[in-house]
Amino acid sequence: MNIPYTVEERPDSGLANGKLGIWLFLASEVMLFGALFSTYIILRTGATEWPHGELSVPLGAINTVLLISSSVTMVMAWAMLKLHNFGKHRLYLIATFVLAGIFLVNKYFEYSDHLTRGEGPAHSTFLAIYFTLTGLHGLHILGGMIVMAYFIGPGAKLWKQNPDQFTNRIEYTGLYWHFVDLVWIFLFPVLYLL
Amino acid sequence: MHSDPASLQASIRKYVMIGAALLVFTVITVAVNRVHLAVPFAITVALIIAIMKGSMVAAVFMHLSNEKKWIYGALLLTVIGFAILMTVPMFTLMDSIGKPQPAIGVGEHAPGH
Numbered sequence: 001m002n003i004p005y006t007v008e009e010r011p012d013s014g015l016a017n018g019k020l021g022i023w024l025f026l027a028s029e030v031m032l033f034g035a036l037f038s039t040y041i042i043l044r045t046g047a048t049e050w051p052h053g054e055l056s057v058p059l060g061a062i063n064t065v066l067l068i069s070s071s072v073t074m075v076m077a078w079a080m081l082k083l084h085n086f087g088k089h090r091l092y093l094i095a096t097f098v099l100a101g102i103f104l105v106n107k108y109f110e111y112s113d114h115l116t117r118g119e120g121p122a123h124s125t126f127l128a129i130y131f132t133l134t135g136l137h138g139l140h141i142l143g144g145m146i147v148m149a150y151f152i153g154p155g156a157k158l159w160k161q162n163p164d165q166f167t168n169r170i171e172y173t174g175l176y177w178h179f180v181d182l183v184w185i186f187l188f189p190v191l192y193l194l
Numbered sequence: 195m196h197s198d199p200a201s202l203q204a205s206i207r208k209y210v211m212i213g214a215a216l217l218v219f220t221v222i223t224v225a226v227n228r229v230h231l232a233v234p235f236a237i238t239v240a241l242i243i244a245i246m247k248g249s250m251v252a253a254v255f256m257h258l259s260n261e262k263k264w265i266y267g268a269l270l271l272t273v274i275g276f277a278i279l280m281t282v283p284m285f286t287l288m289d290s291i292g293k294p295q296p297a298i299g300v301g302e303h304a305p306g307h
Contacts, residue, residue, distance in 0.1 A: 013264040023265050027272040034279040041283040057224060064220050072213035075255045079206050083199060178255045185247045188220075189240035193227040 007164040022172040026179050029140075033183055036136065040129050040190065051126050054119075059110055060192035063103050064184065070099035071181040074174045081167040086159055089170070090152065096177070097148045100141050107138055130191055137187060140180045147173050212254045219247050 005017045013020055044050055077092035121131040151170060158166040223243050231239065253259040
């Protein structure tokens with residue numbers, strides 16, 4: 001039995017099920033990160049002193065550039081499918097995957113630098129919220145990479161069987177990826193600059 | 195979202211331009227940080243730039259500038275929930291439980307007594 005409304009739009013909402021589904025998921029993600037940002041505000045306003053310059057701004061800025069670039073390559077991967085150019089789509093999706101990988105490698109070096117100096121999450125309130133926020137964000141990057149790896153590898157078969165459904169799946173992956181980028185756009189100034 | 199090739203080509207140009215604008219805003223954010231502004235002003239500037247960047251990602255990359263009303267409905271609920279979450283710290287700041295109260299001297303009466 002086929003799952004209905006994977007490609008065609010529902011008559012009531014005018015949307016394919018997956019589209020509404022991913023937006024509701026993103027709404028729950030806003031709540032998750034919103035709760036943590038709210039926690040950050042409470043901790044920061046309640047602190048008698050707050051450290052400045054503990055994090056590497058150049059590394060944070062490089063990671064911002066990487067994620068913004070990956071958002072561009074992600075939306076291009078989707079646009080190439082709309083233009084029926086699977087080859088270019090694949091290249092853009094691989095580029096997105098690689099940029100995400102470099103982001104995580106940078107994060108690994110950043111984390112290990114702190115941990116080797118004994119600056120773990122228990123060291124200070126600032127580092128506790130830093131590791132919580134960036135760790136959760138990093139897990140989201142990893143999750144996105146797993147999905148992208150699936151669509152670069154075995155999931156790509158769907159393009160030959162049902163190109164419209166494959167295009168929709170890439171669009172939903174893109175929406176998730178842009179959200180992950182959006183979260184980092186706020187994390188960077190809040191943790192690294194202010 | 196239009197799917198004819200001409201519209202898609204125009205969209206692709208827009209994606210590249212928005213990507214470039216986002217990179218420029220990132221440079222501005224870091225540059226402003228190096229100026230060492232007063233903390234409240236620095237926070238305001240950094241958050242305004244972040245909101246502008248976030249809006250561009252949401253409007254263009256996530257196609258929110260041209261979506262169906264069900265998506266906007268879901269997002270409206272999200273915005274309300276998010277606003278409540280951001281209001282919680284204000285209640286904490288206004289909370290006086292546990293803070294030292296001014297001492298009442300001999301012969302003075304507490305208000306209401």
